[in-house]
Amino acid sequence: xxxxxxxxxxxxxxxxxxxxxxxxxxxxxxxxxxxxxxxxxxxxxxxxxxxxxxxxxxxxxxxxxxxxxxxxxxxxxxxxxxxxxxxxxxxxxxxxxxxxxxxxxxxxxxxxxxxxxxxxxxxxxxxxxxxxxxxxxxxxxxxxxxxxxxxxxxxxxxxxxxxxxxxxxxxxxxxxxxxxxxxxxxxxxxxxxxxxxxxxxxxxxxx
Amino acid sequence: xxxxxxxxxxxxxxxxxxxxxxxxxxxxxxxxxxxxxxxxxxxxxxxxxxxxxxxxxxxxxxxxxxxxxxxxxxxxxxxxxxxxxxxxxxxxxxxxxxxxxxxxxxxxxxxxxxxxxxxxxxxxxxxxxxxxxxxxxxxxxxxxxxxxxxxxxxxxxxxxxxxxxxxxxxxxxxxxxxxxxxxxxxxxxxxxxxxxxxxxxxxxxxx
DNA sequence: GAGTGAACCGGACTGACAGTCCGGTTGTGC
DNA sequence: GCACAACCGGACTGTCAGTCCGGTTCACTC
Numbered sequence: 236x237x238x239x240x241x242x243x244x245x246x247x248x249x250x251x252x253x254x255x256x257x258x259x260x261x262x263x264x265x266x267x268x269x270x271x272x273x274x275x276x277x278x279x280x281x282x283x284x285x286x287x288x289x290x291x292x293x294x295x296x297x298x299x300x301x302x303x304x305x306x307x308x309x310x311x312x313x314x315x316x317x318x319x320x321x322x323x324x325x326x327x328x329x330x331x332x333x334x335x336x337x338x339x340x341x342x343x344x345x346x347x348x349x350x351x352x353x354x355x356x357x358x359x360x361x362x363x364x365x366x367x368x369x370x371x372x373x374x375x376x377x378x379x380x381x382x383x384x385x386x387x388x389x390x391x392x393x394x395x396x397x398x399x400x401x402x403x404x405x406x407x408x409x410x411x412x413x414x415x416x417x418x419x420x421x422x423x424x425x426x427x428x429x430x431x432x433x434x435x436x437x438x439x440x441x442x
Numbered sequence: 443x444x445x446x447x448x449x450x451x452x453x454x455x456x457x458x459x460x461x462x463x464x465x466x467x468x469x470x471x472x473x474x475x476x477x478x479x480x481x482x483x484x485x486x487x488x489x490x491x492x493x494x495x496x497x498x499x500x501x502x503x504x505x506x507x508x509x510x511x512x513x514x515x516x517x518x519x520x521x522x523x524x525x526x527x528x529x530x531x532x533x534x535x536x537x538x539x540x541x542x543x544x545x546x547x548x549x550x551x552x553x554x555x556x557x558x559x560x561x562x563x564x565x566x567x568x569x570x571x572x573x574x575x576x577x578x579x580x581x582x583x584x585x586x587x588x589x590x591x592x593x594x595x596x597x598x599x600x601x602x603x604x605x606x607x608x609x610x611x612x613x614x615x616x617x618x619x620x621x622x623x624x625x626x627x628x629x630x631x632x633x634x635x636x637x638x639x640x641x642x643x644x645x646x647x648x649x
Numbered sequence: 650g651a652g653t654g655a656a657c658c659g660g661a662c663t664g665a666c667a668g669t670c671c672g673g674t675t676g677t678g679c
Numbered sequence: 680g681c682a683c684a685a686c687c688g689g690a691c692t693g694t695c696a697g698t699c700c701g702g703t704t705c706a707c708t709c
Contacts, residue, residue, distance in 0.1 A: 296688025503659025
């Protein structure tokens with residue numbers, strides 16, 4: 236949406252703004268690769284994006300992609316981290332409803348709704364990220380951050396529950412392929428309501 | 443466990459017992475392939491099982507594997523269907539707690555516990571199946587069967603909920619990689635309790 | 650128990666892809 | 680303007696899913 240969303244690699248301090256000592260050509264290529272990846276994800280399905288194609292679309296060699304991101308997994312992790320950067324900042328700041336000033340329940344619902352936003356705009360990325368990470372999905376920094384956040388809120392709201400497990404379940408609602416099916420008809424309202432109802436049942440005032 | 447569990451391909455009417463017109467050598471190879479797949483899954487991780495290795499371990503050519511099962515996906519689908527056959531039968535019969543004689547809530551909890559049994563004994567298979575199916579996971583006959591069953595029970599127990607969504611969430615607890623992490627310490631009791639608590643919150647007497 | 654044809658076998662082959670490597674190039678600090 | 684470290688890119692490798700077809704084996708008949 237905003238320029239930070241389309242201008243790959245510019246949204247976060249860590250990912251975007253010129254890194255210490257990074258050469259100009261390196262920074263330029265990094266941005267080109269992220270942008271090309273996103274475009275290919277939007278055009279083709281998440282699974283038809285090979286690194287050869289990414290490199291070609293970005294106008295760089297394959298070696299460059301690997302030097303920048305280490306692996307296919309690393310590329311999608313970096314891209315997801317970039318797209319999730321604003322959310323990351325929002326939950327660390329104070330401003331309600333996402334930030335530390337909000338009430339736990341309000342924060343949780345706002346966070347899940349923000350995830351739905353990300354899913355709505357970057358569904359292919361989420362799907363590609365899951366596939367690329369494979370068994371390491373739960374080790375991905377972005378996922379871990381989300382899980383830690385949700386766990387903490389659940390723990391606060393319902394001390395009796397297995398907060399870590401419940402947090403995984405809430406995040407499971409955003410499985411890329413599942414979301415794609417649930418919203419295949421374009422009805423994101425229903426999905427958002429289902430997620431909110433789920434959260435209500437799990438940590439709401441019930442009991 | 444039982445002979446039907448170790449003797450791959452013998453557990454179900456559809457998968458095992460000599461199919462109409464199937465030649466003896468074909469049946470023998472089918473069994474050998476399923477058994478070899480399971481052994482490799484147990485030995486190596488779910489992701490180091492290539493079809494070349496399966497074919498070699500089964501003592502057949504690669505072409506045979508593909509003629510039997512169509513694709514990598516088909517192989518793991520067939521193996522999972524085979525391992526889930528007893529559960530499938532149990533929920534279609536009458537005997538409580540799984541069958542139609544049981545109360546809905548009792549049936550649901552028993553079903554989830556039975557899934558935990560399968561997960562405990564065939565975790566690598568579940569993980570391999572998920573990866574192999576990829577975006578088609580939700581189209582897999584076994585998953586669809588489980589989902590239909592859970593959906594129906596949820597609909598009966600809590601008409602107000604989005605039963606299909608809730609059913610997906612309950613089944614999400616059995617994601618292979620997630621289960622592997624949650625039970626990495628060998629404590630399956632905790633996992634089972636968490637799943638039961640989850641079900642209680644979602645469809646229990648609350649409200 | 651020999652003959653016959655259809656079903657089946659298996660391994661060589663293809664195409665695609667992730668990841669590596671190194672000779673050549675470019676940017677940056679002095 | 681110079682020197683060298685950092686960076687570039689495309690050719691190369693190894694692996695894997697899936698295909699293909701000449702040769703073999705089974706089941707059925709007489």
